[in-house]
Amino acid sequence: MLHMNRIAAAILLAFTSFAAVAQAPAAPVAASAPARAYDLEADVTRVMKTFDVPGIAIAIVKDGKVVAARGFGVRKLGEPAPVDGKTIFEVASNSKAFTAAALAMLVDEGKLEWDDKVTKHLPDFQMYDAYVTHEMTVRDLLVHRSGLGLGAGDLLWWPTTSFTTDEIIAQLRYVRPATSFRNSYAYDNLLYIVAGKIIAQKAGKPWGDAVRDRILKPLGMNTTTTSLAENAGNANVSAPHSKINGKAAVVRALPVPNAVGAVGINTNAEDIARWMTVLLDGGAIAGAPKDAQGKEARLFSETQSREMWTAQTPMKISEPKPTLEATKPNFFAYGLGFQLRDYKGRKLALHGGALQGFYSRVVMVPEAKLGIAIFTNAESGGALTSLQYRLLDHYLDAAPSDWIKLISDVETQTRNKDLAKQKSASATRAAASRPSLPIAAYDGEYNDAWYGAVTIKPVGGKRVMSFTRTPDLTGELEHFQHDTFIVRWKERNFNADAYVTFSLNPDGSIERMKMAPVSSETDFSYDFADLLFTPAKKKDAKEVK
Numbered sequence: 001m002l003h004m005n006r007i008a009a010a011i012l013l014a015f016t017s018f019a020a021v022a023q024a025p026a027a028p029v030a031a032s033a034p035a036r037a038y039d040l041e042a043d044v045t046r047v048m049k050t051f052d053v054p055g056i057a058i059a060i061v062k063d064g065k066v067v068a069a070r071g072f073g074v075r076k077l078g079e080p081a082p083v084d085g086k087t088i089f090e091v092a093s094n095s096k097a098f099t100a101a102a103l104a105m106l107v108d109e110g111k112l113e114w115d116d117k118v119t120k121h122l123p124d125f126q127m128y129d130a131y132v133t134h135e136m137t138v139r140d141l142l143v144h145r146s147g148l149g150l151g152a153g154d155l156l157w158w159p160t161t162s163f164t165t166d167e168i169i170a171q172l173r174y175v176r177p178a179t180s181f182r183n184s185y186a187y188d189n190l191l192y193i194v195a196g197k198i199i200a201q202k203a204g205k206p207w208g209d210a211v212r213d214r215i216l217k218p219l220g221m222n223t224t225t226t227s228l229a230e231n232a233g234n235a236n237v238s239a240p241h242s243k244i245n246g247k248a249a250v251v252r253a254l255p256v257p258n259a260v261g262a263v264g265i266n267t268n269a270e271d272i273a274r275w276m277t278v279l280l281d282g283g284a285i286a287g288a289p290k291d292a293q294g295k296e297a298r299l300f301s302e303t304q305s306r307e308m309w310t311a312q313t314p315m316k317i318s319e320p321k322p323t324l325e326a327t328k329p330n331f332f333a334y335g336l337g338f339q340l341r342d343y344k345g346r347k348l349a350l351h352g353g354a355l356q357g358f359y360s361r362v363v364m365v366p367e368a369k370l371g372i373a374i375f376t377n378a379e380s381g382g383a384l385t386s387l388q389y390r391l392l393d394h395y396l397d398a399a400p401s402d403w404i405k406l407i408s409d410v411e412t413q414t415r416n417k418d419l420a421k422q423k424s425a426s427a428t429r430a431a432a433s434r435p436s437l438p439i440a441a442y443d444g445e446y447n448d449a450w451y452g453a454v455t456i457k458p459v460g461g462k463r464v465m466s467f468t469r470t471p472d473l474t475g476e477l478e479h480f481q482h483d484t485f486i487v488r489w490k491e492r493n494f495n496a497d498a499y500v501t502f503s504l505n506p507d508g509s510i511e512r513m514k515m516a517p518v519s520s521e522t523d524f525s526y527d528f529a530d531l532l533f534t535p536a537k538k539k540d541a542k543e544v545k
Contacts, residue, residue, distance in 0.1 A: 047383050050386075053377070053380050057070070057087055057373075059273040059371070063369045075236070077239075081236075086268050089238050090240070090353075090355050092358065093262060095263050095265035096337045097337040100195075100337025108301050115138070121202075122169075122198060145181075147182070149178030149530060150527075152190065155525075155528075159472045159473060160256060163258055165197060168258055176530075185334060196260055196264075207264065219278055223268060229257075230266075240355075242357050244493045249493065279371070283298045311335060312334055313333060315334060321413075327343070358379075359379055365396065374388065382407045386403040415521070421520070446536065447535075451469070453469075454533065472489075475488045484500065486518060496519075510535050
């Protein structure tokens, strides 16, 4: 899920003192702060209170040195253990940069080219359209211009599903495109899963092992993990937090081992400082021994560094609210694993990440040799964005704005607008209407071409919908109007309740079933609108025998 249930999780204000990063060749600790004074703790404290966030970790690197790698607040509501520079967070789609870098290393080694056809390396790869299958390149996997719609197919891996990585890749052939190939930008996760498969194939080992051996170990990112299972023996791991009916709560971590190429990294402030340092150094590993020929140690070449931070796919520039006009970029594009845009006349390379209970952002300013990483154990885009701009203004020596208030006000307006829209929909519905069929007639199995089966059946006097490959997507159906119901998921922190609408054939039988999120705040990875269910063919008596 890169992208977000937009409203923040919970609150508990407790703070830790500065935690310096253990010295690593790539990132020695800075001796002094920038000339202009800045109270990071005051800003983070205010952000946590404003956006209801239990814990935040921040890493800042400048001119090859670590200015900060520290934590604030607590790892888990109700418990005193503080967030510090070593506390592990899920960083979700910030993993895409690691996948891009691993591919860049393979390009450096001559094991593939960016413009190789995907079928050269994965002969069984297939998209919905035969032309796209034939023309799709390794580069295309990373730049969100495949023709797939926003978040298309994400329900194959989110919330936790029983699909394997290979099954997800196989199901791509059934996901209908939303636009023509290479026509426009639309963020997707499935093709990064394909990219991760190519890395695994070339390495002869799983994506996680390949990334650990080729990237994490050389950079000294020794506490970073590539699966939630690896976190089991580490006490210093943050818990995820979401809001349930408006109240903050600790929620379960949801493993997604079938989507690691898109969202597999779990890391902390100390380790991400090392990662940002090597990125800002164009792939060079500062302080590492030179090789026998006297060449500097590198993760990837300067050529590949430029390639990753070169615009590949233009992105639409939206008009911000008037109070946020200063955030509007002059250019906006996607590179290879990074978004690219400008701020205050400087180019930024950045990315965000979101999984249940965690949001993160990594922002780099190559010209200023500046890197900023912000991790939260809550679902608050506002917390990330306000801190991002506060820190950018400080380190770029720009006139500061009260981004915390400005962004909080915009979030409140957006939330209220969405609630008003839901209230209006409820108020204007045909409350006295009844379903066209007896309620039991809606029971049965329904199939979608790429997801597979869902069922509706009576349970304890209620009608319950269940996604057969997604154990947590189970919820009660309540009648909304006519032949439209709302499914209320048992996991209330999903914030993803959905309309379920049935269409009938002339003879009164059910022709199809469609779904759509109730709230515009629902994360796009709940791509219910892309599903088209038809009733499973019922076996007649002869078939049963």
